[in-house]
Structure formats: structure tokens, C-alpha cells
Amino acid sequence: MTTFVDLCSDSPIVDAETAQFTPRQADVFPVGPHAPGLDIVGAGTTVPLATGGSIEYANLDHGASAPALRAVKETVDAVLERYASVHRGAGFHSQLCTSLYEGAREPIRQFVGGRADDAVIYTRNTTDSFNLLAHCLPAGTTVIVFETEHHAALLPWRGHRVIRLAAPDSPAAAVDAVERAVALAPEGPKLVVVTGASNVTGEIWPIADLADAAHAGGARLALDAAQLAPHRPFSISEFGADYVALSGHKLYAPYGSGVLVGRADWLAEAPPYLVGGGATATVGDHSTTWKPLPERHEAGTPNVAGVVALATACHVLRQADPYALADIESRLSERLSSELARIPGVTVHSLWGPAADSIGVVTFTLKSLPANLVASALSAEWGIGVRDGAFCAQPFVRKLLGDAGCASPDGSGHAIRASIGLGTTGEHVERLLAAVRRLAEFGPALEYTVVDSRPQPVADVREQPVLAPWLG
Ligand SMILES: Cc1ncc(COP(=O)(O)O)c(C=O)c1O
Structure with a gap:
């Protein structure tokens, strides 16, 4: 007490x-x-x-x-005693680690309030998650972002049309600015990217209202929860946010993992974010076919310890009041x-x-x-x-x-x-x-x-x- x-x-x-x-x-x-x-x-x-x-x-x-949370460290320590690489290993420890690696998607989805059909893709951190999302945006997407964002949310959208909005002088002004920007943006896919809580001032942004404003103009909303997640419970399905990115190291799980959770369609249609083993279905002499989500964007030997750490933090924080x-x-x-x-x-x-x-x-x-x-x-x-x-x-x-x-x-x-x-x-x-x-x-x-x-x-x-x- x-x-x-x-x-x-x-x-x-x-x-x-x-x-x-x-x-x-x-x-x-x-x-x-x-x-x-x-x-x-x-x-x-x-x-x-x-x-x-x-x-x-x-x-x-x-x-x-x-x-790190003590519970995160203890879980990772226990897993490291039985560590083996995941997926195609037939050994007991490989199968065990595969179960942990795949099973970790669920506590993470629950922590962010993801929908049942949202993709849960492991990344290195929030920066990596937004670069992955930028890679997957359909051609001709307009990205709308406030100048108040962390560089990780402000900058990855090279190659797309970007509308940068001035710092709003109130939460209501932020919603108005998004409403106007999505209305003025050219035809085609639109994405509003906004933080849940500022890493500079700590101020909490009106995500549900911003998501409504985005959707009313035909845009999707990506939430940067790097700062919000360690401090406040939230749910992307309740907010109406389409994507969320966060980092394990800010969430008491500093083992090098992050996540992007959200609508599967754009992610499933894009070519792999990284090209290599794990993302491939078949490799012929002249052509390659790619796996579906989530493996499609998780090429290379994954960070099992990091994923276990992130899922443990999500689980433990969700149990706390x-x-x-x-x-x-x-x-x-x-x-x-x-x-x-x-x-x-x-x-x-x-x-x-x-x-x-x-x-x-x-x-x-x-x-x-x-x-x-x-x-x-x-x-x-x-x-x-x-x-x-x-x-x-x-x-x-x-x-x-x-x-x-x-x-x-x-x-x-x-x-x-x-x-x-x-x-x-x-x-x-x-x-x-x-x-x-x-x-x-x-x-x-x-x-x-x-x-x-x-x-x-x-x-x-x-x-x-x-x-x-x-x-x-
Ligand atoms: C609001 C916000 N977004 C994104 C990031 C980037 O996080 P990372 O460095 O883990 O990719 C940070 C890190 O400080 C942040 O505070």
C-alpha cells in the first residue's frame, strides 16, 4: 500500500x-x-x-x-537457458523458442488493444516500425504529420507526399488542422501520423478525435505510442487508430525489440521490408516468391530474447492497475x-x-x-x-x-x-x-x-x- x-x-x-x-x-x-x-x-x-x-x-x-522490469529479466534469463533459433529447427529448444516467439504476438496485440485481424510485426524499435510502414504505403500516399513529432515519426516518409502541419495551439486546433489537411490532400491513400504523448512536453494528444477526423476525410491514422505506452493504458481499436508503433526499451524491456501493429492489407501487399531468409516462400533461379505476413517483413534470424522481453512487459503491465x-x-x-x-x-x-x-x-x-x-x-x-x-x-x-x-x-x-x-x-x-x-x-x-x-x-x-x- x-x-x-x-x-x-x-x-x-x-x-x-x-x-x-x-x-x-x-x-x-x-x-x-x-x-x-x-x-x-x-x-x-x-x-x-x-x-x-x-x-x-x-x-x-x-x-x-x-x-528492465525484474519480471522481464527473469523471463529472458529463463528463456536464454533454452535458447535456440526459431522456425525451421526440429530440436526441442528450437520448437520451444518458436512457440514463445510466435506466442508473443498475442500479449502484445492485447496490450495495444489490437483487432483480431491486425498484423503484429516485430521490429527493432519505433523508428524501425515507422520505416517499415513507410515502405509499405501504397504509391501516391499523402502523409500528414505535425512538426511536433519525434524525428522517427516525422522523417521516414521520403518518397511520399508529406504535408507538415504547424504545432497546434490546443488539442482542438490539432483536430481542426487534421480535418483541413485530409480534406485538402489530393485523391489517393492518406495517412495521419501522430504521437500519443509528446517526448518533449509530455502532453497527451487527442488520438480518438484525431482518428475520427482522419477517417472522416478518408485517411488512416498511425499512432506513435513510444512515450504513451509506458505511462497510460490505451487501445488502438477504441481510439480507432489503424497502426501503432512502440519500442520495448521504453517499455521496461530493453532487449532490442519493437513492434508495428495494424491493418494487414497495405503490409501484406508490399514487398518484404528486408530481403533474405525467413521472408521467402520459394527461391528459383530467376524468381522469388515471398511469405505472407508476418514473416514477409521479418527476414533474417529474429531477436527471440527481445520479443519475449517485450511480450512479458506487455503482459505484466496489463496485469497492473x-x-x-x-x-x-x-x-x-x-x-x-x-x-x-x-x-x-x-x-x-x-x-x-x-x-x-x-x-x-x-x-x-x-x-x-x-x-x-x-x-x-x-x-x-x-x-x-x-x-x-x-x-x-x-x-x-x-x-x-x-x-x-x-x-x-x-x-x-x-x-x-x-x-x-x-x-x-x-x-x-x-x-x-x-x-x-x-x-x-x-x-x-x-x-x-x-x-x-x-x-x-x-x-x-x-x-x-x-x-x-x-x-x-
Ligand atoms: C515519441 C517518440 N517516438 C519515437 C521515438 C523513437 O524511438 P526509438 O528510438 O526506440 O526508435 C521516440 C524515442 O525517444 C519517442 O520519444
């Missing part, structure tokens, strides 16, 4: 000399694991500080990639964004304002310090992991920050992103707030120099542990 305490009473304790943070008892409210079976591998691991000593790692970078998880997360992220916004010199960036429904992803900037210096100091002095840059969403970050905020030559932008996940505790959030308050007022406690484009403390006693036999 999770107990919440009032986080707003006093400030946590920060030593003015060393900038070290000691959480008060009241700052620590247990939120990880949130529910039985949601134990996270590596939770509570300590990391070294640049000045010496160590502290529990505050991983606030779940938006980039999430650590998703509304309780979202509730815990929204308390943490509300605390994070509202307190950050109260710090003088800090701006929290959003498209639709603080009242918009969001997942636990918060992007902010400090007036007085570059984002990469803030991120380095958070790591070196506070043991906090965040991300800085433009988060593979350069057009959107340019829009939010303006050109001046994106002054680096590669246009990579200068924002800091803190993102919450199942292992996040109240102490992690309080530590970040304490650190940003201090950085905004006094700057970093240490002196920094740039090494390989990243600020690093001039004096740094941290050493990386030797985790691989080929290191050290």
Missing part, C-alpha cells in the same frame, strides 16, 4: 558547502515498485559523485530508455513541473499550458546556464540522470525555445528533460528540485571544462565500474 506525505511543508536539506542533498524522512515517499511484480532491475543502485562518495541514482531519463500507476505518476510529475516553474529563472516548456493532460515528461531551461552544463552538474554533483538537447525533435524544440534558444550549430537546442518512470521516487523528484533551485541561484559548485562537447568537472574522482570482461 503506498502512502503519500505532504511534500510541500519544508525544503529538503542541502549542505551549502558541498551542495550535497540529504532527503528529510518526509521527502521520501515510496513509489517504486508501485505494485507487486513491478520491481525494477537496478532500483536503488548508487552512483559516484565527482567530489567523492556516492548516492542512489536518480534516473529521471525514462523518456529515453527505461530499465494502470489507473493507480497513472495517478502516482501524475502526482510526481505535477510536483516536478509546478515546483520547477516556481524557481526564478526557470521556464517549463509546453505547447498547451500547464493544465494539459500529460505524462511524466518535463522539459525546462534555465535563463542563466546552458542546458548541457545543468545536465552535467546534476549528474556530477547530485547523482541525477536527465537528458539535454532537442530530444530528436528539433523542429518542435526550435518552436518552443525560439531560434535564440537553439543557437548551437547543429540546431540541437538547449533544453533539459526530466522524465519519470516506474522506479522514480519522491526523493528523486525532490533532489532534482533542490538541485535546480541551487543551480539557478548559485550555479554549479564545481568548475567545468568541455570534453567531447560535454561539460565535465575539472576535478572528477568518478570511475566507471568495469562491467564487461573486455574492459579494464
Whole structure:
């Protein structure tokens, strides 16, 4: 049973000399694991500080990639004891792994609320899923996409007509923009591609209304659920979305797999995405015939461990009470964004304002310090992991920050992103707030120099542990 305490009473304790943070008892409210079976591998691991000593790692970078669920690791470990390549092996382990590999499509379909006749095609990640979908679009397709998308959803549509929509100033404006764009698009197949939750602002997009708008104009809708899936339950059949793409590594299954689920027709008619073994039915001297879905787009020896990991995460997350998880997360992220916004010199960036429904992803900037210096100091002095840059969403970050905020030559932008996940505790959030308050007022406690484009403390006693036999 999770107990919440009032986080707003006093400030946590920060030593003015060393900038070290000691959480008060009241700052620590247990939120990880949130529910039985949601134990996270590596939770509570300590990391070294640049000045010496160590502290529990505050991983606030779940938006980039999430650590494995314990249940995922244990299932993969068990499968690896009996690992063999799938499909054409007659051995017991090969047949066992084939059953696991094929059986994994069902928990994944259920997790995304797929229809019985939707194709479930394994990929490497969301990027790969959208490139596969782009490959399968019929000739003459018009793709409609907002400039706010992650590059993985914004860019794969080369070779097709693309209508790029400006960032809408409200969810309703997003729906209007799609309605107008599908009406104006030339005759022929049309596809609207949209994220479920922004990887920059965390804001949740009105997918069901967007799907209605797309369908009313004869378009299909592809949902980028890379960020939504780890945070909120959803169903593509209830949304009316035609396709969904997601990544295992953001869903507590970091073993190199992803998935594309959706309408089978375009996928079945397209030539194989990759050409090679596994996708072939017959190979003659002068001609080749291809297998039907899903093998058609899964050429090469597949990633059995990754697929098992993804299906296990889907199964485990589906068993948990998703509304309780979202509730815990929204308390943490509300605390994070509202307190950050109260710090003088800090701006929290959003498209639709603080009242918009969001997942636990918060992007902010400090007036007085570059984002990469803030991120380095958070790591070196506070043991906090965040991300800085433009988060593979350069057009959107340019829009939010303006050109001046994106002054680096590669246009990579200068924002800091803190993102919450199942292992996040109240102490992690309080530590970040304490650190940003201090950085905004006094700057970093240490002196920094740039090494390989990243600020690093001039004096740094941290050493990386030797985790691989080929290191050290
Ligand atoms: C919203 C969104 N879409 C797509 C992607 C791409 O995911 P991947 O790098 O796993 O392909 C990301 C990754 O950050 C993302 O946040």
C-alpha cells in the first residue's frame, strides 16, 4: 500500500558547502515498485559523485530508455537457458523458442488493444516500425504529420507526399488542422501520423478525435505510442487508430525489440521490408516468391530474447492497475513541473499550458546556464540522470525555445528533460528540485571544462565500474 506525505511543508536539506542533498524522512515517499511484480532491475543502485562518495541514482531519463522490469529479466534469463533459433529447427529448444516467439504476438496485440485481424510485426524499435510502414504505403500516399513529432515519426516518409502541419495551439486546433489537411490532400491513400504523448512536453494528444477526423476525410491514422505506452493504458481499436508503433526499451524491456501493429492489407501487399531468409516462400533461379505476413517483413534470424522481453512487459503491465500507476505518476510529475516553474529563472516548456493532460515528461531551461552544463552538474554533483538537447525533435524544440534558444550549430537546442518512470521516487523528484533551485541561484559548485562537447568537472574522482570482461 503506498502512502503519500505532504511534500510541500519544508525544503529538503542541502549542505551549502558541498551542495550535497540529504532527503528529510518526509521527502521520501515510496513509489517504486508501485505494485507487486513491478520491481525494477537496478532500483536503488548508487552512483559516484565527482567530489567523492556516492548516492542512489536518480534516473529521471525514462523518456529515453527505461530499465528492465525484474519480471522481464527473469523471463529472458529463463528463456536464454533454452535458447535456440526459431522456425525451421526440429530440436526441442528450437520448437520451444518458436512457440514463445510466435506466442508473443498475442500479449502484445492485447496490450495495444489490437483487432483480431491486425498484423503484429516485430521490429527493432519505433523508428524501425515507422520505416517499415513507410515502405509499405501504397504509391501516391499523402502523409500528414505535425512538426511536433519525434524525428522517427516525422522523417521516414521520403518518397511520399508529406504535408507538415504547424504545432497546434490546443488539442482542438490539432483536430481542426487534421480535418483541413485530409480534406485538402489530393485523391489517393492518406495517412495521419501522430504521437500519443509528446517526448518533449509530455502532453497527451487527442488520438480518438484525431482518428475520427482522419477517417472522416478518408485517411488512416498511425499512432506513435513510444512515450504513451509506458505511462497510460490505451487501445488502438477504441481510439480507432489503424497502426501503432512502440519500442520495448521504453517499455521496461530493453532487449532490442519493437513492434508495428495494424491493418494487414497495405503490409501484406508490399514487398518484404528486408530481403533474405525467413521472408521467402520459394527461391528459383530467376524468381522469388515471398511469405505472407508476418514473416514477409521479418527476414533474417529474429531477436527471440527481445520479443519475449517485450511480450512479458506487455503482459505484466496489463496485469497492473494502470489507473493507480497513472495517478502516482501524475502526482510526481505535477510536483516536478509546478515546483520547477516556481524557481526564478526557470521556464517549463509546453505547447498547451500547464493544465494539459500529460505524462511524466518535463522539459525546462534555465535563463542563466546552458542546458548541457545543468545536465552535467546534476549528474556530477547530485547523482541525477536527465537528458539535454532537442530530444530528436528539433523542429518542435526550435518552436518552443525560439531560434535564440537553439543557437548551437547543429540546431540541437538547449533544453533539459526530466522524465519519470516506474522506479522514480519522491526523493528523486525532490533532489532534482533542490538541485535546480541551487543551480539557478548559485550555479554549479564545481568548475567545468568541455570534453567531447560535454561539460565535465575539472576535478572528477568518478570511475566507471568495469562491467564487461573486455574492459579494464
Ligand atoms: C515519441 C517518440 N517516438 C519515437 C521515438 C523513437 O524511438 P526509438 O528510438 O526506440 O526508435 C521516440 C524515442 O525517444 C519517442 O520519444
